Amino acid sequence: MKAIKFLALLFVAIAYLTTASTLQSCKKDDIDPDNDCDTCAVAYKPNIYLYPTEKTLLTVNLKFPKGGKVIKSIPEYGKGWNASVDTNGLINDSYTYLFYESSQPDIWQREYGWTIKVDKLDLFFRKSLKNYGFKDNEIEDFTDYWIPRLKKNDYNSIYPQTKSIINKVIELNISKQPDNLLRLFYFIEVQKNPGITLKTPIINHFEREGFFVTEWGVILNKKVLTKAKINNPDIQTDPKLNSRNIVRNK
Numbered sequence: 597m598k599a600i601k602f603l604a605l606l607f608v609a610i611a612y613l614t615t616a617s618t619l620q621s622c623k624k625d626d627i628d629p630d631n632d633c634d635t636c637a638v639a640y641k642p643n644i645y646l647y648p649t650e651k652t653l654l655t656v657n658l659k660f661p662k663g664g665k666v667i668k669s670i671p672e673y674g675k676g677w678n679a680s681v682d683t684n685g686l687i688n689d690s691y692t693y694l695f696y697e698s699s700q701p702d703i704w705q706r707e708y709g710w711t712i713k714v715d716k717l718d719l720f721f722r723k724s725l726k727n728y729g730f731k732d733n734e735i736e737d738f739t740d741y742w743i744p745r746l747k748k749n750d751y752n753s754i755y756p757q758t759k760s761i762i763n764k765v766i767e768l769n770i771s772k773q774p775d776n777l778l779r780l781f782y783f784i785e786v787q788k789n790p791g792i793t794l795k796t797p798i799i800n801h802f803e804r805e806g807f808f809v810t811e812w813g814v815i816l817n818k819k820v821l822t823k824a825k826i827n828n829p830d831i832q833t834d835p836k837l838n839s840r841n842i843v844r845n846k
Contacts, residue, residue: 637702638667639766639781641741642813644694645734646681648772649807654679655771656694662765664700692733700765704783704815708797709755711787717752718743724756729778729802730810738812751790756797757781757815768811775806785817 646654657676658666666673670691677694679687686692712720718739725735746752759779768779804810 635701636664636699637704637815639698639700639813639815642696642698642781642811643734643737644696644768645685645692645810646679646687646694646770647685647804647808647810648681648683651680651682652772652807654681657769658696658698659767659769660698660700660765661767662701662703664698664765666696666698668695668697670695693737698766702815703761703765704755704757704781705761706753706755706783706785708795709753709783710794710797711751711753711790711792713790714747714750714752717746720754725780725812727799728756728780729804730780730812731804734810734812742814746784749786751787753785753787753792753794755783755785755794757783758800768809770809772807774809776803776808778802778808778810780811781813781815783815783817 644656646656648654655676655678658673671677671679671688671694673696679694680689681687687694710720710724721739721742722735725738730738757780759777762779762781768777802810
């Protein structure tokens with residue numbers, strides 16, 4: 597009887613170790629952005645726009661409560677950004693936004709969203725971003741960068757991730773508390789069944805008043821990511837000032 601119990605316990609232990617060895621996790625300081633982690637997802641090109649009511653020195657930090665880290669940034673993130681920010685959003689007299697990419701657990705919702713045909717993407721994103729509360733150059737920055745990278749797919753399903761979801765894995769901490777904060781990521785995946793029915797997202801009105809901050813980003817599933825990299829292998833950007841975005845409208 598003891599021998600049977602011992603063999604049963606041994607079998608359970610072996611099964612557990614075998615299963616555990618095949619699982620991957622996003623533990624702090626243990627993420628390789630180039631690996632095929634099944635439980636991690638990269639947030640590509642989040643842009644953080646800052647609009648204080650007066651020229652202000654700010655410290656901006658990102659924290660990953662469920663594990664994760666910054667894998668790319670402009671300006672260099674280091675242990676956080678120290679920035680002098682003007683009321684028009686100009687950062688350190690050189691940048692119009694803070695750029696980063698990060699790897700963290702995949703907790704993104706795939707229940708609410710839209711399925712969009714490729715030739716409608718530009719119009720869709722312009723309308724969607726405006727409805728959420730983004731303006732002018734923030735929208736142009738998004739469409740200029742992402743539309744060319746999504747044109748290989750006939751249809752894309754697009755799932756919005758709002759502040760309450762993003763905060764679970766990427767906390768945005770600013771030395772001076774913003775009066776209003778808008779965070780929006782889109783999770784995008786190839787859709788082979790354009791007739792699929794998704795629940796319609798509820799879009800809340802955003803007040804661009806007082807000291808406010810806006811941020812957008814994208815998470816790509818692996819199929820979209822592969823096509824995007826083939827189309828444009830360098831998935832990053834340069835947020836330095838250019839002639840188009842010298843003046844920002846609130």
